[in-house]
Structure formats: structure tokens, C-alpha cells
Amino acid sequence: MQMTTLILAAQAAGQGGGMGGMLLMMVALFAIMYFFMIRPQTKRQKEIKAFQNSLTEGTKVVTGGGIYGTVRRIDLANGTVEVEIARGVVVTVDRNYVFANASSQMPNA
Numbered sequence: 001m002q003m004t005t006l007i008l009a010a011q012a013a014g015q016g017g018g019m020g021g022m023l024l025m026m027v028a029l030f031a032i033m034y035f036f037m038i039r040p041q042t043k044r045q046k047e048i049k050a051f052q053n054s055l056t057e058g059t060k061v062v063t064g065g066g067i068y069g070t071v072r073r074i075d076l077a078n079g080t081v082e083v084e085i086a087r088g089v090v091v092t093v094d095r096n097y098v099f100a101n102a103s104s105q106m107p108n109a
Contacts, residue, residue, distance in 0.1 A: 048099055055081065055098065064097035071098075 055061070059071045061083060069083035072090055079095045 051101060052095055052098060055095070059101065060103045061098045062100040062102045063093050064099055067091070068102050 055071055055074055057071050057073065060068070061071055061081075062068055063083065067083070067085055069085040069091070071081055072084045073082040074095070075081070080092050081095050081098055082090050082092050083098070084090045
């Protein structure tokens with residue numbers, strides 16, 4: 001009778017160790033996801049926000065729709081930016097949809 005008790009106790013101890021290993025794996029998986037996915041995305045969002053806050057007239061930009069142009073006017077009250085996409089063609093876009101500085105990427109117009 002005592003041998004059965006020892007076997008059951010050993011099995012219970014073995015199963016408990018599996019939970020700790022599983023928890024450790026979950027923590028490791030979350031850490032990997034954080035360092036390879038979440039952290040770089042957060043960093044990129046901060047860079048975009050800093051760029052949007054530093055917009056000035058004459059800056060060459062790329063909008064969220066992939067349109068290249070030059071900032072002509074910034075309306076902070078409405079949160080809009082007027083972007084000239086061709087000579088004499090000005091479109092108004094939301095300031096949050098101006099994503100990148102295109103001065104080095106700007107095609108010759």
C-alpha cells in the first residue's frame with residue numbers, strides 16, 4: 001500500500017513541474033514578441049508623431065495614401081495640412097496621415 005502512495009506522489013510532483021515549465025515558456029514567448037514586434041512598432045510610432053509635430057511649410061512629405069507632395073500650409077486648429085502634389089494642385093489632408101519626409105525620395109516633377 002505504501003508503494004502505491006509513493007508512485008502517486010512522484011506522479012503528482014512530475015505534473016507540477018510541467019506547469020512551471022509551461023509558465024516559463026509563455027513568459028519567454030511574450031518577451032520575444034515584445035522585443036521583436038511591440039517595441040519596434042512603438043518606437044516607429046513615436047518617430048512618426050515627432051515628425052508630424054515638426055512639420056513646416058516647404059517640407060516634402062508622403063501621405064498615408066502614398067501621395068508625394070510639399071507642405072504649403074498647416075492649420076493647427078483643424079489638424080489639417082495643405083499639400084501641393086503638382087504645380088497648382090493643392091489637396092488638404094489630415095495631419096495624422098502625413099507619415100514620412102520625402103526629401104530624399106521625391107520623384108522629379
